[in-house]
Amino acid sequence: MRQGKVTINRERCKACYLCAESCPFKVLEPDTAMNSSGVYPVKFAKAEKCTACASCYRMCPDTVLTVYELEAGDAERGEK
Ligand code: SF4
């Protein structure tokens, strides 16, 4: 199965969670720490389940997310 990685610009996230709702594998969850705007940004919580489908990226109205497709072996080398 293809393995993905999502990075999040925490300061730009508005915590609408449209991305989390769109994820077929429920990878994204609200963070437990606030950003400087006083909201709980989304967090890449279940990394091992991400397939780099980019559904979350397409849903975000503010391009807060970046999706990467990992090469075989990246996770084992600690590069995810
Ligand atoms: S890329 Fe796909 S699987 Fe990964 S967090 Fe986004 S919606 Fe979920």
Ligand code: SF4
């Ligand atoms: S859709 Fe964008 S703004 Fe909304 S929670 Fe996700 S990353 Fe944050």
